Amino acid sequence: MKRAEVDRCQIQEWYPKFKSASFKTRILQLPESFVEYLLDDFGPFVLPASVADEDALPNRVRNPVDEDDFQVSEGSDEDESERFPPPSFPDLELKVRESIESLGGAVFPKLNWSSPKDAAWISPSGTLRCTSFSEIALLLRSSDSLVHDLCHAYDSCSDRAASRPGSFFLALRKWQPGLRPEMEFRCFVSSRRLVGISQREVTTFYPVLLEKKDQLQELMEEFFEGRVRESFESERYAFDVYVTKDGTVKVIDFNTWGGSTLPLLFSWEELEAMGEGMAAEMRIVESQCGVRPGLKTAVPYDYVDTAPGSGWDHFMRKADEELNRHKGEPAGA
Template sequence: MDIQDVLNCVFSAWYPKFKDITIKSYILPLPKEFLDYLQADGVVLPEQSVAASGKHDEDDIEGEELDVDWDSADSSETKMPSFPEFESLMKKIIKNLGGSVFPKLNWSAPRDATWISFDKTLRCTCPSDVYLLLKSSEFITHDLTQPFLHCKDCANGSNVTVQYELILRKWQNLASGMEFRCFVRNGNLTAICQRNHTEYYEFITKMKEEIVSDIKAFFYHMVAGKFPSKNYVFDVYRRDKGKLLLIDFNPFGAVTDGLLFTWDELEGLRGDGQEDQQRNDQSEGSTSVTSSVETSNTQEPVFRFVEHPEGVQPHPYSSFGIPEDIKDLTSGEDPYKMMDLLNLKIQQMGRQDSCDEEGD
């Protein structure tokens, strides 16, 4: 994976060419002050959003005593940022797209931040929803700070100027079992995987041949030869038989989740008719919860999905809603925190013993 492969996956680089087969979207270049806001510590919503969300009808507050003296607020409070023009544009776009959107930056959507949203989705109906998701996402931080981390030529990343953009896409109620991740190597479709790999969908087993056939037809008729990289990953949504919707493009490499595949396996499927059959045999033996359509001389893509309910895995984003201290304690990554916890427990036990002695 090279820097150019990552740049080819920037949303604004591929959307104009594929806009007829994907979700309607708007692209907004990010002003510098908004970029600074996204990279600043803490989660402080812009002034306009707070003011809008704080409005109440007189009937709502009738009979309530509002005895808070807002003028006496602590002057050391973090200053609220303000982007009136940018926010006004966002509101117009959200309205044009039917009142609901989901956001992303150049490459990533804040999927790891859904724990903070009201309905645990990426659905946004106002700018403050967008701000909250973007500010709470480690995926977004990666886009802003380390977009070329896994590239072979990452040392040249400092010479690349990235124009960061906010993409607002029309909200779609997509059935999670109908989305698939597809891996392309040397211009050929080599592997397919169910996108939501933490769930079991019985219908996939019954329809696996149809699914593979539809995705192959969609790839070779609508995508192949049009995307500039030879190696890449794309996600599709199968609305119905023969009806597919392009969702996104991603780089072919460790920065993209291989889901039910390892990247060693994916890199072994070279897509040039000379795949390493021994590697394929080994991968079949190591994935008892998945099924596949064998790779053959006709280069049929390997298709993996959760074949049995017993193969269901924990959701990969569930840990993002847990405080870092708790994760460090449970994983043992920070021994000093464990020592502090034990010392605190010993002190509590000592105080309890003292209280018992006094009671006697």
């Protein structure tokens, strides 16, 4: 994989070309100070001070009596806010607020490549729907998956010369409350040929896809030939689309071939083997037995990471040690 292939998948690169075939989006360049804030792991977790006095968790239940009764002893951590004052990004906040207003009052945030899906759990709605700068900052600051964009975007590149792009961007996409997850698909392109299409939400069986599979495949093949093939420069890549109720195909995102991109209902070996002359294959979850329950990402990374050295790995090792210790104890001990 070449760095140029990765760069083409940045939303600020592809969106201007596919604006008419995508969801309305506003893209803002992030100041380096905000990028440093997202990467700061040394100080306490603090949200930026809002010039509009916005609250990232407006629906919190508060008990004023308890707050008044709460006392902090002298010399404790009560001065932490003074030692670590919250940062402030008034210019960025103003641009974000103006963008949210122009997009109908609610947006879905993402950086150059990734969205903070793994941080949806911390949002009051359990989604990535944001109506303020503070809510956006909360999701971005809480996400582990965005570390890929910030530090590891070029890890799979054979011509890697840097670990990150020169600039980062915040894309604010108009919130679409009526989207149906069963109508989102990932298309795989090799040698500028559409070789595979996969249901995007593979953790659920949707009977309607069995009925509409051929029709949906035809719509996406026509869209690729007429709108994508000659407009996107890479030879191999993946792109995500959404099919609306009236049969319109909308581009959601572009992804690299391989690397951190999930092949979903395919394997990369299968996709690599789909040679010239072969028709594109579409795969959907065809029964409850075909669901893939392990691909949900709307939880902290440590909840799903079972690799050696991960939190779950340590937990399981401790559990095994405790079990073995009890097995070795004599009866009645």
